[in-house]
Amino acid sequence: xxxxxxxxxxxxxxxxxxxxxxxxxxxxxxxxxxxxxxxxxxxxxxxxxxxxxxxxxxxxxxxxxxxxxxxxxxxxxxxxxxxxxxxxxxxxx
Numbered sequence: 756x757x758x759x760x761x762x763x764x765x766x767x768x769x770x771x772x773x774x775x776x777x778x779x780x781x782x783x784x785x786x787x788x789x790x791x792x793x794x795x796x797x798x799x800x801x802x803x804x805x806x807x808x809x810x811x812x813x814x815x816x817x818x819x820x821x822x823x824x825x826x827x828x829x830x831x832x833x834x835x836x837x838x839x840x841x842x843x844x845x846x847x848x
Contacts, residue, residue: 765830772829773809779821782814798836807834 777784785795786809795810808831811822826833 769808769829769831772825772831775828776811776821776825779824780811780814780818782812782818785810785812 773784773786783791785791787806789795792810795812796805796807798805811818813819813822822833825831
């Protein structure tokens with residue numbers, strides 16, 4: 756997942772980075788206007804209700820490099836969702 760908070764003055768840069776990311780992914784890039792967004796952002800713990808700027812579902816290991824490159828260019832924060840095994844929210848995003 757990418758950051759829930761971003762500077763709207765940088766939206767053109769962010770859009771450009773996400774557009775480039777979408778072109779490089781074998782997986783999917785899901786943004787708030789996508790019908791799959793609510794399902795993609797949902798985590799196991801229903802008490803956590805974050806709204807990331809984008810959710811990436813990697814389709815291949817190479818997608819990780821593409822995401823890291825986009826994060827560097829856009830300045831968005833990166834959170835990795837690892838599942839719902841930790842009750843202390845240490846791995847929840």
